[in-house]
Amino acid sequence: MDFVILPDAASLAKKAADIVQDQIASSSRVLLALAGGSTPRSVHDQLAIRPIDWSDVTAWVADERWVPPTSEDANQQMIRESITDVVGVRFVAPDTTLTTPAVAATAYGDEIVPLITERDVTSITMLGIGTDGHTASLFPGTTALTVRSLAYVANFVPQLDAWRLTATFRLIAESDMVVFVVSGESKAEVMAGIVAGDDHPAARVEAKQRVLWLLDEPAAAHLT
Numbered sequence: 001m002d003f004v005i006l007p008d009a010a011s012l013a014k015k016a017a018d019i020v021q022d023q024i025a026s027s028s029r030v031l032l033a034l035a036g037g038s039t040p041r042s043v044h045d046q047l048a049i050r051p052i053d054w055s056d057v058t059a060w061v062a063d064e065r066w067v068p069p070t071s072e073d074a075n076q077q078m079i080r081e082s083i084t085d086v087v088g089v090r091f092v093a094p095d096t097t098l099t100t101p102a103v104a105a106t107a108y109g110d111e112i113v114p115l116i117t118e119r120d121v122t123s124i125t126m127l128g129i130g131t132d133g134h135t136a137s138l139f140p141g142t143t144a145l146t147v148r149s150l151a152y153v154a155n156f157v158p159q160l161d162a163w164r165l166t167a168t169f170r171l172i173a174e175s176d177m178v179v180f181v182v183s184g185e186s187k188a189e190v191m192a193g194i195v196a197g198d199d200h201p202a203a204r205v206e207a208k209q210r211v212l213w214l215l216d217e218p219a220a221a222h223l224t
């Protein structure tokens with residue numbers, strides 16, 4: 001596994017933004033998957049103030065909650081507020097006003113799969129991780145973990161009593177590069193488990209070229 005440990009949350013966000021900025025500068029076209037959560041948001045805040053040419057970038061979201069698009073709980077709302085509306089980058093988001101989570105997930109997958117499988121596109125996927133080892137909305141024990149297809153799926157999460165929409169492992173694996181951003185003491189235990197080989201969903205993530213884990217020191221505190 002490929003780890004970089006940064007002193008604190010601010011330097012973690014800067015490092016993640018550096019990586020995305022460099023990839024955009026060195027690629028003709030970029031497909032950038034963004035994530036929900038507070039750690040990913042701090043990366044968006046950093047990216048939003050950088051002098052980046054966003055004209056050949058398309059953003060999408062690795063997972064979404066089954067709430068209206070403008071809900072404060074919607075990942076897409078947070079992403080619009082923190083980055084895509086701020087910098088004016090093209091953003092393809094799931095339509096959570098459709099009839100069911102399954103219909104919305106399928107429709108979104110139909111948009112994203114052709115984009116990520118296009119030639120000459122560099123795809124970078126930013127992900128966070130939960131204290132339970134979930135990433136995107138691939139929660140432990142849920143049915144989406146067993147889906148092998150290149151797709152976006154509806155995933156009922158009993159532990160939240162809620163529907164989520166999520167990229168499958170197979171879809172994430174189409175990314176050239178995955179960058180995990182992991183901050184804070186609350187993540188130290190799950191990170192130690194991942195390094196020790198525990199089968200957390202986040203540990204199963206693959207990419208075509210590189211899966212990079214960026215941790216701050218508190219999140220790395222239990223690593224040996």
Ligand code: 6PG
Binds near residue numbers: 037038127137
């Ligand atoms: C979500 C996310 C989720 C998140 C992690 C990390 O919809 O909540 O996509 O996977 O990225 O839980 O979130 P924090 O950085 O807030 O802990």
